[in-house]
Amino acid sequence: MALYLITGIGGFIGSSLARELLQRGEQVRGVDNFSTGRRENLAPILGQIDFREADILDFDAMKSACAGADYVLHQAAIPSVPKSVLDPIGSNRANIDGTVNVLVAARDAKVKRVVFAASSSAYGDTPTLPKHESMNPDPISPYAVAKLASERYMISFYRCYGLETVSLRYFNIFGPRQDPSSPYSGVLAKFITQMLSGKQPTMFGDGEQSRDFTYIDNAVEANLLACKAPAAQAAGKVFNVATGRRVTLNETFKLLQGLTSYSGMANYGEERGGDIKHSLADISLAEKHLGYKPKVDFEDGLKRTVDWYRTSRS
Helix, strand or coil, X not given: CCEEEEECCCCHHHHHHHHHHHHCCCEEEEEECCCCCCHHHHHHHHHHCEEEECCCCCHXXXXXXXXXXXXXXXXXXXXXXXXXXXCHHHHHHHHHHHHHHHHHHHHHHCCCEEEXXXXXXXXXXXCCXXXXXXXXXXXXXXHHHHHHHHHHHHHHHHHHHCCEEEEEEECCEECCCCCCCCCCCCHHXXXXXXXHCCCCCEEECCCCCEECCEEHHHHHHHHHHHHHCCHHHHCCEEEEECCCCCEEHHHHHHHHHHXXXXXXXXXXXCCCCCCCCECCECCHHHHHHHCCCCCCCHHHHHHHHHHHHHHHHC
């Protein structure tokens, strides 16, 4: 039985990781300051985990949290392109300074490995598809820059201190427990809850932008594989976590009409600053070195997510 520390455990990815680890019989410790995470995500499992309400910018709290941990799953962040555009200083502090705190605390505690929630936004809006890890990054937003800088910190801590690190570039993770009420939340959580309530969803742009939408169970599996993959194949490296398939927002809207019985049309608004037009991942490196294979495809994940939001409303 290993002890896993999850930063940002109150978020939908962090809380999903915690549930899966508990199911596998592992020990879970978590930290969250609830700036973006939600207490209700942890309520059903709070008695089964060692939870500390703390900010990753508090080094002493991170030092205490890392003590005795085998693995650190670093999910904590302000995960928002629009918010980073509005508040680049706040985004930088949480997403870079916080990451350095986690790394120093993990290094000092001699944890086995740190797995980091990186972002596909590091690729920017280059026309080349699919995106592969050897491409030159070209981040657009302050959020993307911060995520890329944190990746480089991960690599440097492996090279300088021997702390094993793995960075996973998430591509549009979606699923149950994603907060639809936040103005910065994922587009699918918003679409689903609005359409289930009979409200008209808004697309920013013409709806032809495409995303490699990735169901949460695939991201959870990638994290746990990244913890145990041989160091020679994974340590100090960066991997895409996605499905290797892209879907436009217009196509997604049509699928959701069938799943939610929403009969109205979408509202089209202005494009948002910092957003990219198309996103598609090459996942061959993760398949080769981590043994990663997406288990849940987009349509199945969409159905599971709609079912969860429908049930949670009743």
